[in-house]
Amino acid sequence: MSASSFDRLGSTARRLARRFSPEMLADEAASLLDRPLRLGVTGLARSGKTVFTTAIARALLFPDRLPFLQARADGRLIGAELRRPGDPEIPRFAYETHLARIAGSDGDAPGWPASTRTLSQLRIGLRWKPAGLVDRRIRPVRDLTLDIIDYPGEWLLDLALIERGFADWSAEALSRSRSGPRAELARPFLDRLSTLDPAAPADDVVLAELGRAWSAHLIACREAGLAVSRLGPGRFLVPGDLEGAPVLAFSPLPEPAGRAPSGSLYAVAEERFDQYRRRIVGRFFRDHFARLDRQVVLVDLPGALSAGPAAIDDLKLALTESLGAFRYGRGSGMIGRLLSGVRIDRVLFAATKADQVPASQHARLDGLMQAMVADAARAIRFDGAETRTLAIAAVKAAESVFAEHDGRNLACVRGWLAGRAQASVVYPGDLPADPAEAIARAAGRGFDYPPFVPPAGLVRDGHGLAHIRLDQALDHLIGDRLA
Numbered sequence: 158m159s160a161s162s163f164d165r166l167g168s169t170a171r172r173l174a175r176r177f178s179p180e181m182l183a184d185e186a187a188s189l190l191d192r193p194l195r196l197g198v199t200g201l202a203r204s205g206k207t208v209f210t211t212a213i214a215r216a217l218l219f220p221d222r223l224p225f226l227q228a229r230a231d232g233r234l235i236g237a238e239l240r241r242p243g244d245p246e247i248p249r250f251a252y253e254t255h256l257a258r259i260a261g262s263d264g265d266a267p268g269w270p271a272s273t274r275t276l277s278q279l280r281i282g283l284r285w286k287p288a289g290l291v292d293r294r295i296r297p298v299r300d301l302t303l304d305i306i307d308y309p310g311e312w313l314l315d316l317a318l319i320e321r322g323f324a325d326w327s328a329e330a331l332s333r334s335r336s337g338p339r340a341e342l343a344r345p346f347l348d349r350l351s352t353l354d355p356a357a358p359a360d361d362v363v364l365a366e367l368g369r370a371w372s373a374h375l376i377a378c379r380e381a382g383l384a385v386s387r388l389g390p391g392r393f394l395v396p397g398d399l400e401g402a403p404v405l406a407f408s409p410l411p412e413p414a415g416r417a418p419s420g421s422l423y424a425v426a427e428e429r430f431d432q433y434r435r436r437i438v439g440r441f442f443r444d445h446f447a448r449l450d451r452q453v454v455l456v457d458l459p460g461a462l463s464a465g466p467a468a469i470d471d472l473k474l475a476l477t478e479s480l481g482a483f484r485y486g487r488g489s490g491m492i493g494r495l496l497s498g499v500r501i502d503r504v505l506f507a508a509t510k511a512d513q514v515p516a517s518q519h520a521r522l523d524g525l526m527q528a529m530v531a532d533a534a535r536a537i538r539f540d541g542a543e544t545r546t547l548a549i550a551a552v553k554a555a556e557s558v559f560a561e562h563d564g565r566n567l568a569c570v571r572g573w574l575a576g577r578a579q580a581s582v583v584y585p586g587d588l589p590a591d592p593a594e595a596i597a598r599a600a601g602r603g604f605d606y607p608p609f610v611p612p613a614g615l616v617r618d619g620h621g622l623a624h625i626r627l628d629q630a631l632d633h634l635i636g637d638r639l640a
Contacts, residue, residue, distance in 0.1 A: 192302075193243060193280070193302040193303065193304040194301060194302065194303050194304070194450050194451065194635065194638055195304045195306075195448055195449050195450045195451070195499075196303060196304065196305050196449070196450070196451045196452070196453065196634060196635070197306065197445075197446060197449035197451070197452040197453070197501070198210055198305055198306070198307065198453055198455065199313060199446075199452055199453065199454050199455070199479075200310055200313070200454060200455030200456065200457075200509075201310045201311075201313055201314070201456075201457075201472070201475060201476075202272065202309065202310035202311050202379075202394075203272065203310065203457055203460065204310055204455040204456055204457045204509055205455050205457065205509040205510060205551060206273065206307055206308075206310060206455055207255055207270045207272075207273050207307055208255075208259075208269060208270065208551050208552055209453070209455060209507075209509070209551040210250060210252075210279060210305050210307050211252055211255040211256055211259065211270065211551075211552075212551035212552050212621075212622050212624060212627055213281075213305070213551070213627070213631065214239065214252050214279060214281060215256060215621050215622050216621040216622065216624070216627055216628070216631065217237040217281055217283065217303075217631075218237050218238070218239070218281075218621075219619055219620050219621045220234060220237075220621060221619075221620055221621055222620070222621040222622070222623070222624065222627075222628070223621065223627075223628040223631065224628060225626075225628040225629045225632055226628045226631050226632045226636060226639075227632055227636050227639070227640070228285050228288075228636065228639035228640070229628075231288065233285050233286040233287070233288060233639070234283070234284075234285050234639065235284040235285055235286065235298065236283075236284055237281055237282060237283050237284070238281070238282045239252065239279070239280070239281060239282075240280040240281065240282045240302065241280065242278045242279070242280050243278070243280055243302075243304060244278060247276055247277065247278045247306075248275065248276070248277045248278070249277060249278065249279065250277040250278055250279035250305070250307050251277065252279060254270075255270040256616060258270045258271075259552060259611050259615060259616060259622070260611075260615065260616035261611075261613060266610070266613075267610060267611040267612065267613055267615065268575075268610050268611065269610065269611070272309070272310075272395075273307055273308060273309045273310070273395075274309060274395055274397065275308075275309070275397045275398065276306065276307070276308045276397070276445070277306075277307045277308075278304065278305065278306050278307070279304075279305045279307070280302060280303070280304050280305075281302070281303045281305070282300060282301070282302055282303075283300065283301040283302075283303060283635075283639070284298060284299070284300050284301075285298075285299055285300075285301065285639045286298060286299070287299060287640065288640050289640075301635070301638055301639065303635065306445050308441075308445070309391070309394075309395040309397065311389075311391035311392075311394040311395045312391040312392065312395065312441065313391065313475075313479050314389045314390070314391040314475060314479065315389060315390055315391045315392070315437070315438040315441070316438065316442060316446075316478070316479040316481075316482040317389075317475070317478035317479055317481075317482075318389060318390060318433075318434050318438055319434060319438055319439065319442065319482055321434075323426070323427040323430040323431065324412050324427075326409065326430070327409035327410055327411070327412065328409075328411075328412070330389075330409040331409050331411065334346070334347065334374065334409075335347065338381070338383060339374075339378055339383060342374055342377040342378055342381060342383075343374045345370055345373070345374070346367070346370040346371055346373070346374045346408070349366070349367065349370055350367070350408075350410070350411075353367075353422060354413075354422070355410045355411055355412070355413045355417065355421065355422050355423035355426075356413040356417060356418055356421050356422070356423060357421060357422055358420060358421060358422070359420055359421060359422050359424070359425035359426075360422070361403070361406065363422065364406045364407055364408075364422065364425060364426060364429075365403075365406040367406075367407065367408035367410075367426075368393070368405050368406040368407055368408055370408065371393060371408035371409065372393040372394070372405075375389075375393050375394050376394060379394065382464055382468075384467060384468050384471030384472070384475075390433060390438075392405060392433070392437060393405060399437070403429070404429055404432050404433050404436065404437060405429075405433070406429065407425070407426040407429040407430055407433075408426065410422065410423050410426050442482060446482070446483065447484065447499070448499050449483070449499070449501050450499065450501060450502065450503075451501060451502070451503045451504075451634050451635070452483065452501045452503070452504045452505070453504075453505040453507055453630065453634060454476065454480065454504065454505065454506050454507065454530070455507050455509050456472065456476065456506065456507065456508055456509065456526065456529065456530075457509055457510055458508040458509075458510075458522060458525060458526060458529070459508075459510050459511075459513045459514060459522075459585075459604070459606035460510070460606065461599075462588075462595065462599045462604040462606065463599075463602075463604050463605055463606050464599075465599050465600060465602060466596050466597075466599050466600045469529075469596055469599060472529070473529050473530075476529070476530060476533060477532060477533050480533045480537070481533075481536075483501055484499070484500045484501065485500060485501050485502070485504070485536075485537045485540040485541065485542040486500045486501075486502065486540040486541035486542055500540075500542075501542055502541070502542050502543065503542060503543045503544075503633065503634060503637075504534075504537055504542055504543070504544045504545075505544075505545050505546075505547065505630055505633050505634055506526055506527075506530045506534065506544065506545070506546040506547075507526075507546070507547050507548075507549045507630060508522050508523065508525070508526040508546070508547070508548045508549070509549060509550065509551065510550060510606070511548040511549055511550045511625050511626070512550040512553045512554055512555040512556070512570065512572070512609070512625055513550075513555060513570060513585065513606040513607060513608075513609065514548070514570070514585065514588060514606065515557045515568035515569065515570055515585075516557040517557070517568050518568065518587070518588040519548045519625075520548075521588045521589065521590050521595070522548040522588060523546055523547060523548045524590065524592060525588070525592045525595055526546045526547075526548065527546045527592075528592035528593075529592075530546065534546075543633075545633045547626050547629060547630055547633075548625070548626065549624070549625055549626045549627055549629075549630055550624055550625035550626075550627075551622075551624055551627055552611060552615070552622050552623070552624060553622075553623040553624050553625050554572050554573070554609040554610065554611045554612060554615070555570045555571060555572030555607075555609045556570065556571055556572070557569070557570055557571075558570065558571045558582060560582055560584065562584070567584050568584075568587070569582050569583060569584045569585075570582075570583055570585060570607065570609075571583070572607065572609035572610075572612065573609055573610050573611075573612050574607060574608070574609060574610070575608070575610050580612075581607070583605070583607045585604055585605055585606045585607065586598070586603050586604040586605060586606075588604070
């Protein structure tokens with residue numbers, strides 16, 4: 158190394174020493190120990206985010222069912238409590254209401270919480286003893302604040318729009334809406350669109366009408382079981398507090414020949430698309446997702462297998478595109494935060510509703526999950542974050558049984574189906590060990606995973622909820638912070 162290189166290296170070291178003095182580093186270390194750990198529970202609609210968050214809270218408050226959470230196994234977890242949310246502008250996650258729905262109350266049968274319609278937050282305080290003797294001498298009892306944000310899964314779709322332009326999105330959205338089974342559902346929208354000239358002067362009434370028609374098309378596709386991840390925007394499915402707002406008064410439009418005149422339908426729709434991207438999606442990502450420390454990605458693989466290969470492909474594409482918007486890596490360490498800001502350093506990919514799959518096939522479900530997220534997980538690990546996949550059920554509503562049929566001993570599941578007076582035994586299909594074979598079998602509708610409801614008596618005073626591997630999920634997500 159040349160003398161000039163040594164000089165530059167020495168100069169850089171002196172600047173870093175001035176910037177990161179021991180006193181400043183000590184202060185920063187203390188603040189990082191005390192600041193909340195932000196856990197992002199991410200997943201598309203119906204992946205089970207609300208149930209997962211409710212189950213986490215219940216499990217930490219009553220940890221009798223957490224044998225694989227190391228701090229609990231070692232007897233170092235002292236306890237947990239629900240705390241007042243840190244952001245006064247975001248509603249509190251309705252933990253008690255969701256738990257009551259799972260339990261069944263006021264004469265209602267047990268059931269699952271309604272789909273999330275708006276943003277909410279839950280703050281949990283944990284108290285624990287450190288594992289190391291030195292750490293115990295320095296600080297014998299420690300506190301960790303866990304912040305969890307719940308949001309409509311449809312909004313996650315919008316992260317794929319952050320770097321897309323209106324022309325590109327419109328062309329793909331219109332192409333998809335004109336093909337296959339979507340075409341009939343999109344007919345009212347497409348018929349109205351055929352009467353308009355995108356280069357004509359903008360009319361707010363027409364733009365609002367188009368926005369409502371596009372929203373109705375998306376909702377119809379979702380209700381028909383058709384994938385909508387590449388259509389969006391997510392707020393057209395679940396508007397939240399933007400119901401009726403002008404920023405939702407647009408739709409995909411064919412690009413006019415030449416440059417769209419200023420003030421035209423196309424120009425105003427493009428402007429609103431960009432406003433939606435920057436103001437709605439950008440702000441939501443910046444305020445909530447960009448500050449995450451840990452992330453769990455929930456995926457309803459049994460539901461996708463039941464729906465067929467198109468749903469599986471759409472799910473994989475949606476996950477890949479949305480996960481690309483997050484920042485991953487070891488920046489979550491103290492020095493990393495000082496140098497490059499908050500980054501996610503641990504990610505869990507969880508195949509939810511594993512209780513719908515016979516226990517003997519859970520490893521295969523995990524393998525399918527690994528195959529689904531292989532590209533995304535590889536990129537995340539390359540950036541320096543730890544990843545893990547697990548087949549889980551945040552709330553176990555069914556049990557695995559064997560049933561004999563035509564001389565064969567079949568792996569089945571038994572649980573309660575809505576409206577049935579007694580438990581049902583269902584053979585959902587045999588999940589192959591080879592992920593490619595599993596997807597091929599889904600093409601022939603070879604799977605039928607039943608939508609079981611919670612059984613009576615699931616919620617018991619002083620106890621956590623029955624689950625599958627929720628403790629392992631928690632240990633990966635927060636276990637190191639309780640060491």
